[in-house]
Amino acid sequence: MERIYADRKYIIIGFFLLIGLIFLVRLFYVQILVDKYILSANNNVLRYITQYPARGLIFDRNDKLLVYNEAAYDLMVVPRQVRNPDTSALCEFLGITTADFNLRLEKARAFSSFRPSIFEAQITRESYGFLEEKLFRLPGFYVQPRTLRKYTYPVAAHTFGYIGEANPDLIAKNPYYRSGDYVGINGIEKSYEETLRGRKGMKIHVYDVLNRDKGSFREGKYDTSSMAGTNLYSSLDAELQEYGELLMTNKKGSIVAIEPQTGEILAIVSSPSYDPNLLAGNIRKKNYALLLADTVFVPLFNRALMAQYPPGSTFKLVDALIGQQEGVITPDTRYPCGGGFSLGNGKQVACHPHPSPLDLIGAIQISCNAYFCRVFRAIIDNKKFLNTRLSYENWRKLVMSFGFGRKLGIDISGELTGNIPTPNYYDKYHGKNRWRSMTIISLGIGQGEIGITPIQLANLAALIANKGWFYTPHIVHAIGRKDSLNTEYSEKHHTLVDPRYFDVVIEGMANVMTAGTATGAKLDSVTICGKTGTAQNPHGKNHSVFIAFAPRENPKIAISVVCENAGFGSTWAAPIASLMIEKYLKREIKRKEIEERMINGNLINGKTIISEGGQGHILQD
Amino acid sequence: MVKPSSVREDKGIFYKIDWVLVTLYLALVFIGWLNIYAAVYDENYNHIIDLSQKYGKQMLFIIAASLLAMGILIIDPKFFSQFTWFIYGFFLFMLIIVIFSGREVSGSKGWFGIGGFGIQPAEFAKMATALALAKYLSTLDVNISRFRDQMIATSIILVPAVVVILQHDTGSAIVFLTLVIVLYRAGLHGYIPLAFILLPLLGVLSLLMNKLILSGILLVIATGFWFFSNRRVRTVMVIALLFLGSLAFVFSVDFSVNRILEVHQQNRIHVLLGQTIDLKGAGYNVNQSLIAIGSGGAFGKGFLQGTQTKYNFVPEQSTDFIFCTIGEEWGFVGSAILILLYLTLFIRIILNAERQRSRFSRYYGYGVASILFFHFAINIGMTLGLVPVIGWAYTILLFIFIRQDSSRYELV
Secondary structure, three states, X not given: OHHHHOOXXXXXXXXXXXXXXXXXXXHHHHHHHOXXXXXXXXXXXXXXXXXXXXXXXXXXXXXXXXXXXXXXXXXXXXXXXXXXXXXXXXXXXXXXXXXXXXXXXXXXXXXXXXXXXXXXXXXXXXXHHHHHHHHOOOOOEEEEEEEEEEEOOOOXXXXXXXXXXXXXXXXXXXOOOOOOOEEEOOHHHHHOHHHHHXXXXXXXXXXXXXXXXXXXXXXXXXXXXXXXXXXXXXXXXXXXXXXXHHXXXXXXXXXXXXXXXOOEEEEEEEEOOOOHHHHOHXXXXXXXXXXXXXXXXXXXXXXXXXXXXXXXXXXXXXXXXXXXXXXXXXXXXXXXXXXXXXXXXXXXXXXXXOOOOEOHHHHHHHOOHHHHHHHHHHHHOOOOOOOHHHHHXXXXXXXXXXXXXXXXXXXXXXXXXXXXXXXXXXXXXXXXXXXXXXXXXXXXXXXXXXXXXXXXXXXXXXXXXXXXXXXXXXXXXXXXXXXXXXXXXXXXXXXXXXXXXXXXXXXXXXXXXHHOOOHHHOOOOOOOEEEEEEEOOOOOOOEEEEEEEEOOOOOOEEEEEEEXXXXXXOOOHHHHHHHHHHHHHHOOOOXXXXXXXXXXXXXXXXXXXEEOOOOOEEEEO | OHHHHHHHXXXXXXXXXXXXHHHHHHHHHXXXXXXXXXXXXXXXXXXXXOOOOHHHHHHHHHHHHHHHHHHHHHOOOHHHHHOHHHHHHHHHHHHHHHHHHOEEEXXXXXXXXXXXXXXXXXXXXXXXXXXHHHHHHOOOOOOOOOHHHHHHHHHHHHHHHHHHHHOOOHHHHHHHHOOHHHHHHHOOOOHHHHHHHHHHHHHXXXXXXXXXXXXXXXXXXXXXXXXXXXXXXXXXXXXXXXXXXXXXXXXXXXHHHHHHOOHHHHHHHHHHOOOOOOOOOOOHHHHHHHHXXXXXXXXXXXXXXXXXXXXXXXXXXXXXXXXXXXXXXXXXXXXXXXHHHHHHHHHHHHHHHHOOOOHHHHHXXXXXXXXXXXXXXXXXXXXXXXXXXXXHHHHHHHHHHHHHHHOOOOOO
């Protein structure tokens, strides 16, 4: 009788087929229609290990190594693998408490329990030796090799800048950077970031469920190798730089030295400075905070590029050049000086006693205030312009052709423009068309609203040395190879003043040293052409300013020196510039007594700035 | 009528066994071995025959199982029907013994350890039960539509199942219930196997849905049945009872899952139903096996190229989760072929069962198909990641049927 149920086989087979079909549909969905599982599978097993390239080295103009890399190690942690660690030893090594330790571990776990995160960044090679012995007892911890910037000479900190971890903004903006990457934050490190950084590589390794390395993924088919950063040959003269920083000991201010024919920066000092090694590696955070906290001397402030001073009497050179160019004076023009220049309202711009009247050369040599006030008036009151505003605009255009009032475009980050006031500024201040040459007469002697940076001042010296042209000052001579010149700075910039007007100015500058305001800074073996300046400072003692170039024929060095709150240009800035010139041209200082006086000179109220063993700046009375 | 069969008889067993079934069996065993090899494959350690490795043991199994299969094929097919009750009794006894002297493997005390191999009597008990059920149903005066005979058949199935539950191996115990397919083929009313499908469905729904809404739906269905029924008192009573029974079931499932079960068991159920996503705990295995299978794509990553299984993201993939290796390394094409192979095997067994003259052989065939299918369905269905490796018990299970089938022309 069971035969009658034989047809039930179809129902049973049908049921089997139905279940089988459900499986096939599900498989089709999981394996073909969605691809999230492929991603998940890759996340499971693949680890992308970044290969960090070594950053490019930086050399000085004499092939001395200035900036190099030292091996450093990031201590990494994989929280899931941490098993009863020998916490005490590690805490002691890192100088943290057990609570700190747990906090860091929790933070890492919050990121991911099976992916590595940095537990302690940039452990130096010396410390690593100690850590290495302990590491095998610390499951879940391992070290990742990184590099640490090191500096042969503890100089030019502002120029080199520093590197730090890429911040989230940058990571969002630039797809090259990932969390944990280093990037140049300041100085050359920033402006040549793409050259110096090289190219990161990526190794893909396969890891099993216990996070054990199972070797390359597909025999390294998808790996990319890292490419080391490109070396930079800077134009810096390490010895001159070091000497400049020595001369600026216990002084606020800056020195910028440029090779006039090329625009290459030979030395660039901003004082007070700090040892660049202080801002490399894991001590950076602490030291940076210390340097930042010093609001009296502001050591992080790069005065050479960012400080704006009234140029004082050094600006008279610009008056002399523009006056000639505009045809309002000739070298033979003489103006009287009765101890000053009367402003007509009972006040006057004072001048020191000297023979009078003087011609142009004499006025430069003696730095006569009255003379240059008259030159400035002649320029602004020039009849060929309809009104003051137009003549002022013309004057401003000429001044700006000297590189003032705008960024020169140098290759160290942080440069500021300085300030050559716009006509609108005076309109606002005095009322529209309510200002005349006499209103703004202080510009004629480099005082007032005018602001010029030390690098712009050095560039002024360089363009006078070149008789009317300059290359944009720059610090990198060649990229990659010594003979592969930095092509960014091969364009000659001409001022709007004809070269023939420069000779008389240069003559005057030579006289400054031999019989003028800076005789104390003259050098017997080399003809220096210089100009002193004393910049008025509403906040305290005047700034001592000096610009110069040497030798007079075929100049090799153009220089600007600013010593804040140091008084006359001739007292501090001129001797310091002179010593720098001697150092660069002769490599040896004969005038030991001046040298000693300059080095020991303290212009910060008898306080001493010392930089000591990673402690940043300490101010001592 | 007798002539052809005696001619075949003369030709010997070699010509009479179903080589299609044997080939399917061998193919599935080989696929199993290949993927065990892939699952535990290690570049540095890849000798094919190594008894310390799982695939080495599996290779040894293939050789021994082949011998065993040949042995079964030599045995007189009448042996199994004549000794059915002895075999059934023997394994029932073993099931009880193992509770006291067995080894505990992943929570269940159902294993005898023999050397490096473990033997689980429950697996053999399924075979014995299939035999016993076939034997009982083929007895001349048994009529499965009779209540008394239903009770006896049910007891044959439930007694070993209950003993297996005592071993804390609920999973294996459920397999016994699949033999209801045999009863259905023998003439059991279709409502009962239907209930076997509907009750779990209703249970799942009662956990997933709002119980009031579910009750409402049940009420609508019951009203529908009443409306279209002959409206005799007895029918209405049955419908009313079924409705109330369903309601009681719905509320008791919810109550027992959320009140009686322990928290970790609740979690397993919630994860299984997709109510909670717990990728690190109870849901880890399922999720990881899905990742492994899903990452295989259409054509797979290639033999020995799977990363998920090779690096142990899927646990125990050499045995239970072997399907992950297939899914990952052979892709949709490979997995589909495997599923089709299994379906072919099941259908072939059923078609062969139908051609039996001996009712014992036919019912046994259905038993074999049911047990194998249930393993296949539950395991792949629950995780989309489980295919049973055909072991000793299933070799015996299947080959006894192949032996019966080979003697189908003999007079019963």
